[in-house]
Amino acid sequence: MLQTIQLLIEWLSVLLILLGALLSVFSAFGLIRLPDVYLRSHAATKSATLGVLCVLTGVFLYFASSMQTASMNILLGIVFFFITAPVAGHLNGRAAHRSGVPLWTGSIQDELADAAKAAGVPDAGTSGAAMSDAAKPDDMPGEPPTLKEPSEQQSGRQEPPEPKET
Amino acid sequence: MQTVLLISMMLLALAIGGCLYRVLKGPSIADRIAALDTIGVNVAAEVAIAGAYTRSTAYFELVLLMGILAFIGTVALARYMERGRVLDAPDDSTPD
Numbered sequence: 001m002l003q004t005i006q007l008l009i010e011w012l013s014v015l016l017i018l019l020g021a022l023l024s025v026f027s028a029f030g031l032i033r034l035p036d037v038y039l040r041s042h043a044a045t046k047s048a049t050l051g052v053l054c055v056l057t058g059v060f061l062y063f064a065s066s067m068q069t070a071s072m073n074i075l076l077g078i079v080f081f082f083i084t085a086p087v088a089g090h091l092n093g094r095a096a097h098r099s100g101v102p103l104w105t106g107s108i109q110d111e112l113a114d115a116a117k118a119a120g121v122p123d124a125g126t127s128g129a130a131m132s133d134a135a136k137p138d139d140m141p142g143e144p145p146t147l148k149e150p151s152e153q154q155s156g157r158q159e160p161p162e163p164k165e166t
Numbered sequence: 167m168q169t170v171l172l173i174s175m176m177l178l179a180l181a182i183g184g185c186l187y188r189v190l191k192g193p194s195i196a197d198r199i200a201a202l203d204t205i206g207v208n209v210a211a212e213v214a215i216a217g218a219y220t221r222s223t224a225y226f227e228l229v230l231l232m233g234i235l236a237f238i239g240t241v242a243l244a245r246y247m248e249r250g251r252v253l254d255a256p257d258d259s260t261p262d
Contacts, residue, residue: 024208028208049207056214062218
């Protein structure tokens, strides 16, 4: 009886591991196929996190049933991934929006740019000068949009020598 | 059971390869950062499965370590992309 339960739990954990690996494959597929940074981070953050949580839960059950060791490292890893993956995705998306990575042309809403405009905060989002640099989000092999160089810097550097000469 | 674990490891390797494609091709830096973060998470899962496959608990510190390294790397790269530097000086208060 105990043997049967142990075998059952082992098969359950192995199926969880397989499910997690499949979710990771789907996440990589979304990362390749989706057209935009923001849509891609949707795939990269959520389904990859669920995949790794499934894998870690499966490994924890596998070791608990077959070797009678409850690994605290795996439990800590589960909690840590659950907390940090949304934070990392959010930081990455906000940094992309602020440094002027353009949205997909099919996007119909940009609430962060609207909120920044309403608050009077300068936001590079979609109305900045970086839009003309990198117009199309996709189909640009290996050409990252340059991080926005402030164009005032050049004119500011050229002006100071003049007062010195006079 | 070992066969299923092996298949899962191969699937995860496939996922890492797909993320690597996005790292190499991705048009903006944010694409590369997101793909690198996903690669770190997938490597942690792969190491955990390797531990289950070899029935050894020696790999489990590496799972936590890969998670922490992927998170810190993502945060540092995102801050660098956003502000041009990683750490802010305490007294220099530039408006973002």
